[in-house]
Amino acid sequence: MELTKREKLLQRLENHLRMTARQLVKFDTEEETLQFLIDSFRSELKCDFVGIVRKEDHLFTSKVWSGSGTTIIDHFPLKVNECSPTLLNKSLAFFKVDEHTKCNFTKLLIDKKISTWFTVPIRDGSENYGFCIIGFLNFVPLLEEMDEVFVEFGKDVAVALSLSKRKEWQKQKFKGMEWISHSLSIDNSIDQVVEKVVEGAGKGTDATFACIYLYNEKENCFVFQPPAFGTEKEAMNISVEGNYVLKKYFPYLETPGGQQLTIPLVMDLKTIGVLHVENKETGVFTKEDCEILELLSSHVATMIENARLYKNEIDHKQRLHNLLDYQQSLVKETVERDNFDGITATLSELFSRSVILFDRFMRPIAYQLFDLNEDDLQSLIELATLEVFQKKHRELFFSVDEGKKVGVWPVDGGGEILGYLAIDSTNERIDDFYRLSIDLARNISSIQFIKQKLVLDAKEHVKDSFINKLLVKEIEDEESIIQYANLFNWNLFNEHRVAVLSIHLDEQGQQIMNILEKQAKITSLWDQIKTRLLMYDKEIIIAGKGDEYILLVPADREGKNAKVFWSKLYEELSKLLKLQGDSSQLYLGIGGKTDTLKDYYVGYQQAVQALNVVSRRFSDIGFAVFDELGSYTVLHHLKDSEVAMLFIHKQLEALLQYSEGKSMDLFRTLRVYLSHNGSIKDTSEELFIHRSSLLYRLEKIQNLLHVNLDSSEDRFDLMMAYKLYDLYYTNTMKKS
Structure with a gap:
């Protein structure tokens, strides 16, 4: 009698399960057994995913998974007592449960919108191994007649797992015997x-x-x-x-x-x-x-x-011996030379590959090309810079062209990044020895970086001392100052512009409670800024003076428009911080030009006061040239700062005291009102308050200060007080 299509399908599935069960017992390990099982299921049933869920103590864990539905794995392990006990005893299918079924596993399948699924328990007598889940993303009709067949197949799988466990145990038992009987043949x-x-x-x-x-x-x-x-x-x-x-x-x-x-x-x-x-x-x-x-x-x-x-082992010893020889050569390079050319040449010979050494800003400082040309080099530099600043990994690899792969490793020392080492790693086997060689190369490069840094730090110390002696009201020994300048090949008598730079840490940096850590953060930023300035213009003299950072720029560098020059310079430094992922704020005050040695102190004082003004009034711009500060330049020449302070206290002290610690800042309200020339509309818009709220505040201000804000004389006095406040109040007293 001819079989129906359904009967043929049932027969084919039964034959497949029998053949699979026979194959399972041939595997030596549990992993191979389970892998073959899920591969077999996926191949025959054309399902979207197959998974083996093991019962381990009181938890269900995902042991092996193949196909889609991998998001289900993320929800494991599941507690056994929170899942249906039927999973371990009988086959369970999607049409036998609903969202009300008290089982976290079946609820998970429903939540993931798995249209068709069924489970097969893996059980050998009293030993419950878990169950197998077979799933289809779209609806597929199931053959209910196969229910018992799959349950019996699950028992065969459990037997195969038990057998694989016994095989593993037997191999371990004979391992010691084999080792003893044949270890003498090592020669x-x-x-x-x-x-x-x-x-x-x-x-x-x-x-x-x-x-x-x-x-x-x-x-x-x-x-x-x-x-x-x-x-x-x-x-x-x-x-x-x-x-x-x-x-x-x-x-x-x-x-x-x-x-x-x-x-x-x-x-x-x-x-x-x-x-x-x-x-x-x-x-x-x-x-x-x-x-x-x-x-x-x-x-x-x-x-x-x-x-x-x-x-x-013999090969490894030979490679180590060669590596020690190269180490001696590299150490010799650091002793005899001050640059990195010899180091990159030796490393290129060690790896038989092209080697490039970058500074911390990914600027190439030395390289040795092995099988790359100059065009490849430029492309490599651009890609390496992009990869390093975007990914910031300790180790990264990227492709230059088809078939070309380059590895980049940071060179660090003293807890900070000193530079980066790039090596052509095309078809390279990244084993332990290769990593050891990379570590050696990084360490030697670090020594040379630190050696250069020590020399530069010594020069910086001398330079700072020299600048501190120059920027004083009365220079004690002009001849000594001139000798210092000659040491740095710097003509003091050429026209220069004095600028002062200040670094204000971002919110994260301000939260650092340890003063030393905070200062270390600022010092690190300043070191990066110094390096970038030297790349920008080698003629700029850079030094530190207490908590301030001094820039002495040849006046001819400004060209026809000083403000344009300083705007570009400030933008370059701000871009550096953003590139480093730091949101700290830079403020730059630029003083006047110098003709004589005494003018340097005057220019320095002007730069400091310009810095005070810019940090309070023009923080969104970030820099200011003293000569362009209008009335501030006149107020700067007040000889008696105490008189200025008394004037500030008389005009604004009541507002300063009232606004301290209050949400309603009358001090800033008055400043904005005066800057908008008394416009109620413009003032309320900038302060984001209602017109009536502003009028209330202005009335409060008039009562506190005993002034008439409609009086041009009173308003002039108040504007003068604000400008003096910007010039003479310290940063710690900053209010707006």
């Missing part, structure tokens, strides 16, 4: 061991050809290991592409009855290769031949692995 080379093994395999099975393939973990392939026995055959490597089932690559794996036979070489539950024979002289390979090869493999796997490890 044999791997070629000698392989030659004896393949000869014994060929003669013992009457094969015309025998060989060994060893598994290379790095390359993920089986490599033909010479010599072979018998008929010459072209050597070949067998790549492992995703599927780790040996039978795919060696069809006659532990399978007698054909003209080929393959036995795995296993050590410590790990397949290190296979012993392979072909073309039996008479008949086919038998079960006895299989036992002979298994006996050989069980006794030689350790010996082969030992020989391979011994060879690797």
Whole structure:
């Protein structure tokens, strides 16, 4: 009687489950068993995902997963007592549950909108291993007749898992015996061991050809290991592409009855290769031949692995010896030279690759090209700069062109980044030795960076001392000042502009309670700014004076428009902080030009007061030229600062005291009102308050100060007080 389409489908599924169950018991490990199971299910059932959920104590954990639905994995582990007990005893399907079912697992599948799914319990007697989940994103009708068949199949899977556990235990038991019996053969080379093994395999099975393939973990392939026995055959490597089932690559794996036979070489539950024979002289390979090869493999796997490890050890010692030689050469370079050219040349020879050394701003300072040209170099520099500033990893790799890969590592010392090391890493095996070589290169480069920094710090100390002696009201020893200037090849009598830079830490930096840490943060920013200024213009003299940072710029650098020059310079420094991901604020005050030595002090005083003004009045601009500050330049020449302070107190003290700690800042309200020339509309818009609120505040201000804001005289006095406040109040007293 002809079978219906449904009956044929049922029969095919039953046959597949039987075949799968038979295959499962052949695997040596639980991982291989489960991997084969889910691959088999996905192949036959055409489902979207298959997962194995293991029961481990009181939790369900995702053991193996294949296909889509990976977001489900993120919700594991799940508590067993919060899931349906049916999962461990019977098959459960989507049509048997709803959102009211008290089971976190089934609710998860419903939440993820899995249209069709069913489970298969994996149980061997009283031993519950967990269950298998098979899912379809779209609706698929299920065959209810297969319910019991799948349950029985789950028992077969549990038996296979139990068997794989026993195999693993047995291999561990014999591991010690194999090691003791064959460890004395370490003096044999791997070629000698392989030659004896393949000869014994060929003669013992009457094969015309025998060989060994060893598994290379790095390359993920089986490599033909010479010599072979018998008929010459072209050597070949067998790549492992995703599927780790040996039978795919060696069809006659532990399978007698054909003209080929393959036995795995296993050590410590790990397949290190296979012993392979072909073309039996008479008949086919038998079960006895299989036992002979298994006996050989069980006794030689350790010996082969030992020989391979011994060879690797010899190679490793030689590489270490060479590395020590290069270390001595690199240390010699740091002692004899002050630059990095010798270091990059030696590193290029060590790696046989192109090497580039950058400073902390990714500016190339030395390089040695091995198989790159100058065009490649420029492209590499641009890409490396982009990668470093975007990703900020300790180690990163990127592609320059097709087939070209470059690695970049930071060079650090003293807790800060000093530079970056870039090396062509195309087709490079990144092993422990390679990383050791990279660490050596970074350490040597760090020494040279620190050596240069010490020299520069010494020069900076001398320069700071010189600047401090120059920027005083009365210069004690002009001749000494001139000698210092000659030391730095600087003509003091050329026209210069004096500027003062101030760094205000961002909110995160202000929260640092430790004063030393806060100062270290500012010093680090200043070091970066100094380096950028020297790149911007080497003629700028840079120095520190207490908490202030001094810039002395040749006047001819300003060109026809001083404000444009300083605007570009300020923008360059602000861009540097943004590039570093720092939101600290820079303020720059620019004083007048110098003609004589005494003018430097005057210019410095003007720069300080311009800095005070810009930090209070023009913080959004960030810089100000003293000569362009209007009435501020006249007020600067007041000889008696105490008179100015008395005037400020008389005009504004009541507002300062009232606004302290209050949300209604009358001090700022009056300043904005005066700056808008008494416009109620413009003032309320800038302060974001209602007109009536502003009028209330102005009335309050008039009562506190006893002034009439409609009086031009009173308003002039108040404006004068605000300008004097900007010039003479310290930063700690800043109100707006």
